[in-house]
Amino acid sequence: MEGEKMITEKLAHFVAETGVGDIPEGALKVARMGITDCIGVTFPGSLEPLGKIMRDYAKKMGGVAESSIIGSNIKTSPYLAALANGTMGHALDYDDMGGFGHPSVALAPAVLAIGESIGASGKDILAAYVIGFEVAVCLCGPLMESHYTRGWHSTDNFGTLGAAAAVAWLLKLNVHQVRMALGIAASLAGGLRQNFGTMTKPLHAGQAAANGIQAALLAQAGFTADENIIETPLGFTRVFGHGEEVDWAKASEGLGKTLNITAPNFSGIAIKPYPACGGTHGGIDASIFLKNEYELQSDDIAEVELGTSPFLPQVLIHHRPKTGLEGKFSLEYTVARALHSGEVKLRHLTDEGVNEPPIKGLIERMKWVEKYPMPSLGQQREGLGATSVTVKLKDGKEYSHEVSISKGLPQKPLTSDEFNEKYKDCASTVLSKDGVEKSLDMLSNLAGVKNVRELMETVTKK
Amino acid sequence: MEGEKMITEKLAHFVAETGVGDIPEGALKVARMGITDCIGVTFPGSLEPLGKIMRDYAKKMGGVAESSIIGSNIKTSPYLAALANGTMGHALDYDDMGGFGHPSVALAPAVLAIGESIGASGKDILAAYVIGFEVAVCLCGPLMESHYTRGWHSTDNFGTLGAAAAVAWLLKLNVHQVRMALGIAASLAGGLRQNFGTMTKPLHAGQAAANGIQAALLAQAGFTADENIIETPLGFTRVFGHGEEVDWAKASEGLGKTLNITAPNFSGIAIKPYPACGGTHGGIDASIFLKNEYELQSDDIAEVELGTSPFLPQVLIHHRPKTGLEGKFSLEYTVARALHSGEVKLRHLTDEGVNEPPIKGLIERMKWVEKYPMPSLGQQREGLGATSVTVKLKDGKEYSHEVSISKGLPQKPLTSDEFNEKYKDCASTVLSKDGVEKSLDMLSNLAGVKNVRELMETVTKK
Numbered sequence: 048m049e050g051e052k053m054i055t056e057k058l059a060h061f062v063a064e065t066g067v068g069d070i071p072e073g074a075l076k077v078a079r080m081g082i083t084d085c086i087g088v089t090f091p092g093s094l095e096p097l098g099k100i101m102r103d104y105a106k107k108m109g110g111v112a113e114s115s116i117i118g119s120n121i122k123t124s125p126y127l128a129a130l131a132n133g134t135m136g137h138a139l140d141y142d143d144m145g146g147f148g149h150p151s152v153a154l155a156p157a158v159l160a161i162g163e164s165i166g167a168s169g170k171d172i173l174a175a176y177v178i179g180f181e182v183a184v185c186l187c188g189p190l191m192e193s194h195y196t197r198g199w200h201s202t203d204n205f206g207t208l209g210a211a212a213a214v215a216w217l218l219k220l221n222v223h224q225v226r227m228a229l230g231i232a233a234s235l236a237g238g239l240r241q242n243f244g245t246m247t248k249p250l251h252a253g254q255a256a257a258n259g260i261q262a263a264l265l266a267q268a269g270f271t272a273d274e275n276i277i278e279t280p281l282g283f284t285r286v287f288g289h290g291e292e293v294d295w296a297k298a299s300e301g302l303g304k305t306l307n308i309t310a311p312n313f314s315g316i317a318i319k320p321y322p323a324c325g326g327t328h329g330g331i332d333a334s335i336f337l338k339n340e341y342e343l344q345s346d347d348i349a350e351v352e353l354g355t356s357p358f359l360p361q362v363l364i365h366h367r368p369k370t371g372l373e374g375k376f377s378l379e380y381t382v383a384r385a386l387h388s389g390e391v392k393l394r395h396l397t398d399e400g401v402n403e404p405p406i407k408g409l410i411e412r413m414k415w416v417e418k419y420p421m422p423s424l425g426q427q428r429e430g431l432g433a434t435s436v437t438v439k440l441k442d443g444k445e446y447s448h449e450v451s452i453s454k455g456l457p458q459k460p461l462t463s464d465e466f467n468e469k470y471k472d473c474a475s476t477v478l479s480k481d482g483v484e485k486s487l488d489m490l491s492n493l494a495g496v497k498n499v500r501e502l503m504e505t506v507t508k509k
Numbered sequence: 510m511e512g513e514k515m516i517t518e519k520l521a522h523f524v525a526e527t528g529v530g531d532i533p534e535g536a537l538k539v540a541r542m543g544i545t546d547c548i549g550v551t552f553p554g555s556l557e558p559l560g561k562i563m564r565d566y567a568k569k570m571g572g573v574a575e576s577s578i579i580g581s582n583i584k585t586s587p588y589l590a591a592l593a594n595g596t597m598g599h600a601l602d603y604d605d606m607g608g609f610g611h612p613s614v615a616l617a618p619a620v621l622a623i624g625e626s627i628g629a630s631g632k633d634i635l636a637a638y639v640i641g642f643e644v645a646v647c648l649c650g651p652l653m654e655s656h657y658t659r660g661w662h663s664t665d666n667f668g669t670l671g672a673a674a675a676v677a678w679l680l681k682l683n684v685h686q687v688r689m690a691l692g693i694a695a696s697l698a699g700g701l702r703q704n705f706g707t708m709t710k711p712l713h714a715g716q717a718a719a720n721g722i723q724a725a726l727l728a729q730a731g732f733t734a735d736e737n738i739i740e741t742p743l744g745f746t747r748v749f750g751h752g753e754e755v756d757w758a759k760a761s762e763g764l765g766k767t768l769n770i771t772a773p774n775f776s777g778i779a780i781k782p783y784p785a786c787g788g789t790h791g792g793i794d795a796s797i798f799l800k801n802e803y804e805l806q807s808d809d810i811a812e813v814e815l816g817t818s819p820f821l822p823q824v825l826i827h828h829r830p831k832t833g834l835e836g837k838f839s840l841e842y843t844v845a846r847a848l849h850s851g852e853v854k855l856r857h858l859t860d861e862g863v864n865e866p867p868i869k870g871l872i873e874r875m876k877w878v879e880k881y882p883m884p885s886l887g888q889q890r891e892g893l894g895a896t897s898v899t900v901k902l903k904d905g906k907e908y909s910h911e912v913s914i915s916k917g918l919p920q921k922p923l924t925s926d927e928f929n930e931k932y933k934d935c936a937s938t939v940l941s942k943d944g945v946e947k948s949l950d951m952l953s954n955l956a957g958v959k960n961v962r963e964l965m966e967t968v969t970k971k
Contacts, residue, residue: 097732103730107726108586198747234712237698239735241738242695245734268562268566270559270708271707273707281660283701
């Protein structure tokens with residue numbers, strides 16, 4: 048009951064009183080991964096139609112030239128840079144997952160924009176990211192199901208409070224100011240899931256980052272808000288849709304002790320190895336394994352059987368995709384692509400890519416069956432994406448492989464090479480080869496970067 | 510059922526297809542009143558601590574010098590000007606009420622900021638205000654009770670959509686773009702009532718205005734969102750807390766035909782004659798009547814009896830106020846002030862004002878009794894504020910007066926002189942005497958102003 052009453056204050060103490068030195072190296076490493084991956088996917092995101100819209104909007108509004116829009120030569124206000132970068136970062140749904148939704152596109156644009164504005168160090172940026180992540184995940188724990196079910200996009204509603212906490216840490220706000228920042232942020236949070244499938248979904252990430260900045264800066268200047276906004280009767284918990292009492296003491300017992308960001312489960316961060324919906328990743332992994340193991344040629348394949356839980360067909364709704372965007376939500380296309388090419392890259396998730404005849408032919412030879420629970424399936428949420436791929440060749444041979452924990456999940460992280468390859472694939476859509484290497488060098492040693500401005504110079508255009 | 514399905518589209522047609530000529534003169538006149546009053550109360554609001562915070566924040570973020578912050582010499586982006594002006598306008602709770610909450614502080618800053626940016630005419634500003642008002646009130650009708658009860662501040666959640674509609678009209682968006690603007694706006698709406706009593710309450714008005722601008726500008730540039738955001742399963746209606754089906758056909762049957770803005774009830778606009786909570790206004794009216802009618806001197810008063818519904822004590826919680834802010838929510842203080850001074854002005858709602866000895870003495874001679882329903886009380890919402898004041902003099906005489914519809918409500922509008930006096934009282938806190946007259950002249954003929962930039966020059970400082 049005491050915990051119930053005091054969660055906002057407890058979170059504020061955590062934000063105000065955690066020093067860089069209190070954060071384990073392992074957590075900073077995951078934050079580096081999240082920030083690097085977020086910057087990476089922002090490059091191709093910036094080439095999408097919404098990239099131009101966000102840059103034009105930022106130019107139209109104008110702002111002090113303190114914070115960079117990634118992949119452009121525009122410097123603008125921290126608010127607008129975070130808005131644009133968060134939106135572009137989430138545009139392709141190629142950004143990381145876990146924690147409270149899509150963590151890095153809400154947090155990284157906020158800490159980068161303010162970090163660049165105040166000249167923070169790389170290590171400070173990493174620490175601020177961890178702080179914001181832990182605050183958002185602490186709230187998300189007991190509230191995710193009810194808030195999400197009601198219709199809120201967790202990347203926005205939890206992300207706004209997480210971003211506010213991250214920026215509050217960077218600005219060294221005191222306990223009272225952090226409480227005010229969270230109180231303001233709760234009134235700025237929003238984001239309807241109904242807008243999924245439109246540009247407004249990625250806008251939610253940009254809003255979370257930008258509003259986190261707005262809330263923290265106003266709090267720093269003395270702006271006031273309710274001091275117990277999370278748990279108070281008409282506060283964040285209840286108004287966004289949680290009807291039950293929350294045992295906050297229990298929900299926050301690990302706060303500042305056991306960090307969620309390094310947890311080997313869905314609380315941690317999953318880096319997407321493929322630019323498609325996370326639900327396709329098990330199938331892609333299985334297909335690449337089969338392709339390599341048995342040196343498959345797609346022409347030799349007579350039939351492919353896809354086995355999944357009944358959950359996946361609800362998400363992967365495009366069985367005969369016609370556009371790159373539909374291809375992202377097509378198990379058939381992504382599996383066909385993996386069996387055909389042995390990889391699934393950005394260039395494959397295009398309108399041209401999904402319409403290549405050999406791939407379309409292979410899709411026609413597929414069937415989808417329900418296999419649930421899979422033998423290997425545990426109780427963890429990731430299990431819902433478990434997928435088996437069974438390939439029958441024209442010569443009668445049959446090969447099958449099943450993946451329950453797909454590559455990139457915290458339990459099966461990308462290798463360093465795979466991670467860097469993804470970054471390079473993404474960054475090269477905008478930067479020169481030299482620019483890609485330079486920025487990756489900087490990001491690989493982010494904890495040692497003296498001033499984030501140096502980093503931002505490498506991820507923008509001259 | 511068809512109406513249920515089509516309200517977003519219907520609203521979009523209303524916004525996109527209503528011309529200036531379609532709006533009755535009477536509606537434009539009420540809009541002029543709302544905009545004038547909003548600008549007026551923004552002057553003293555700008556002198557509050559949050560005024561400096563908002564100006565500093567706007568300067569810190571920077572922006573194209575297109576839109577003015579009222580009462581200052583700052584020009585900034587439309588977004589930031591609307592954010593600052595809306596917040597300062599609502600700071601004193603002296604702004605108008607009705608429709609969907611506090612209509613003008615959400616709508617006027619948006620149409621003024623964009624109007625100044627694009628060089629719109631005064632008449633266009635007025636028409637845009639009416640459009641935004643009607644959209645927000647149409648939504649508010651069936652949803653107010655459930656959304657407000659859940660904890661949302663109607664000035665923010667309905668106001669954001671209203672402001673988006675108003676700006677969409679000014680920018681001449683087509684039907685599709687208006688639907689996108691409403692879809693984006695729904696994801697930006699928020700505002701927790703829990704933040705009442707803090708600076709974040711007025712921030713909600715600024716957010717509504719600024720986010721309305723952001724939504725409409727993004728939609729104009731081709732940004733996408735769900736096209737049926739109001740009525741769709743996880744849309745605005747339900748996610749913000751309305752559980753029942755809505756008969757939108759019925760709720761919107763008057764849209765574009767019978768305007769709410771000129772309705773002689775709470776759907777219309779009430780201009781506050783006194784800078785205190787609306788709940789005190791009946792008592793103040795009754796006291797001023799008694800003071801004038803019987804030439805009362807506060808020293809001669811032995812006892813005052815206040816009779817109200819049981820609703821008022823829930824709102825007017827400060828029985829022995831110590832600060833100007835507490836005085837706004839004190840029936841005792843405002844009645845004592847009216848009996849003593851015969852008026853209640855801005856200068857009385859200060860820390861000094863509430864602590865004047867004769868007033869404090871009079872408060873000690875008051876008692877509060879429940880009188881409900883009042884004989885004159887109808888079913889209208891305003892009836893909840895009905896108040897009787899009974900004065901017993903030391904010489905044994907007793908006078909009583911009861912007010913159920915207080916001055917400023919749509920049924921009992923301020924006279925033109927009273928309205929202008931309020932504006933002057935407010936504007937003179939910042940502008941010179943000459944400046945006050947000049948701006949009031951301009952506002953009195955707003956429909957004839959060629960370019961809103963001329964108006965904004967008169968309400969800013971050189």
